[in-house]
Each structure stands twice: as structure tokens, then as C-alpha cells.
Amino acid sequence: MICDRNRTCTGNKCFKSIIERDGTFENYPKDEPIEVVGFIACGGCPGERLESAPADMKKYGAEAIYLASCYLAGYPICPYIEEHKKYIEAVVGLPVRVGTHPMPANYVKFHGEIGDWERDRAERWLVGISGNKADADKYDSTNPNFLKK
Numbered sequence: 001m002i003c004d005r006n007r008t009c010t011g012n013k014c015f016k017s018i019i020e021r022d023g024t025f026e027n028y029p030k031d032e033p034i035e036v037v038g039f040i041a042c043g044g045c046p047g048e049r050l051e052s053a054p055a056d057m058k059k060y061g062a063e064a065i066y067l068a069s070c071y072l073a074g075y076p077i078c079p080y081i082e083e084h085k086k087y088i089e090a091v092v093g094l095p096v097r098v099g100t101h102p103m104p105a106n107y108v109k110f111h112g113e114i115g116d117w118e119r120d121r122a123e124r125w126l127v128g129i130s131g132n133k134a135d136a137d138k139y140d141s142t143n144p145n146f147l148k149k
């Protein structure tokens with residue numbers, strides 16, 4: 001699921017990270033396919049599609065729900081991450097991972113400068129999608145080499 005503020009996102013970074021086993025997908029074996037059964041925006045604050053979308057995804061085979069990296073990359077970070085995670089795990093009955101593709105370098109820089117990740121105690125959600133500079137550069141669309149890789 002993606003943040004509705006990015007409702008027109010192509011999802012390319014999320015899908016790239018699945019294919020290349022980057023970010024939160026790094027521990028999935030490359031020879032085991034990952035099937036995406038749904039891709040949808042949350043519907044807008046506080047999560048209009050939360051009751052129906054994860055349940056539909058479960059019906060069509062989802063074994064886990066990923067709240068995309070844009071939940072953390074927007075400003076401010078989504079204030080409902082904890083609630084979305086709790087609802088999906090408790091009511092729908094699927095595990096939830098927060099974050100998908102590695103956090104791009106431009107977002108790492110921006111959020112570091114304004115300090116909102118620290119203020120909103122976002123570090124716990126960033127485990128697994130930040131801290132690797134090469135990956136941060138690879139997913140940074142402002143990187144001059146972005147279209148060459």
C-alpha cells in the first residue's frame with residue numbers, strides 16, 4: 001500500500017526493489033519469485049481503503065502487506081503508520097512490514113535537515129531501508145546517473 005499523497009506514483013522504485021531484492025526485500029532469495037497481488041493508495045488520511053484493500057489482497061493470495069517507503073518519505077511522515085499496522089495485523093490477519101525500496105539519498109538528506117524522522121521517532125521504521133549509501137544513491141531520482149543504471 002502506498003501513501004495517498006503519492007496516489008499517482010508508478011510504483012517503479014517499489015517494483016525495482018522487489019526485482020533486485022533491495023531494501024526490505026534483501027533477504028528474499030532471488031530464485032524464489034515474489035508475486036504482487038495488489039498495489040493501491042491508502043485512500044487518504046486516515047486510511048479510507050484500510051478496511052477493504054488489505055482484506056481483498058488477502059483473498060487473492062497476499063501473505064504480507066507492505067506499507068511503502070513513501071509512508072516515511074513524505075512530509076510529515078504518515079501519522080497513522082502504527083494504526084494501519086495494528087489494524088491489518090489484528091483484523092485482516094496478515095503481517096505488516098513498513099518500508100519497501102531503500103530510502104533515496106535526497107530524502108535521507110531532506111529529512112536529516114528538517115529532523116522530522118527523529119522528531120517522529122521514525123528510525124524504527126527505517127531499519128532495513130536506510131543506512132546503505134550505495135542503495136540510497138541508486139534510488140535517488142535526483143542523482144545525475146539515475147537514468148543510466
Ligand code: SF4
Pocket residue numbers: 002003004005042043044045046047071077078079080081
Ligand atoms: S499520510 Fe498516511 S493516512 Fe495519510 S494519505 Fe499518507 S499513508 Fe494515508
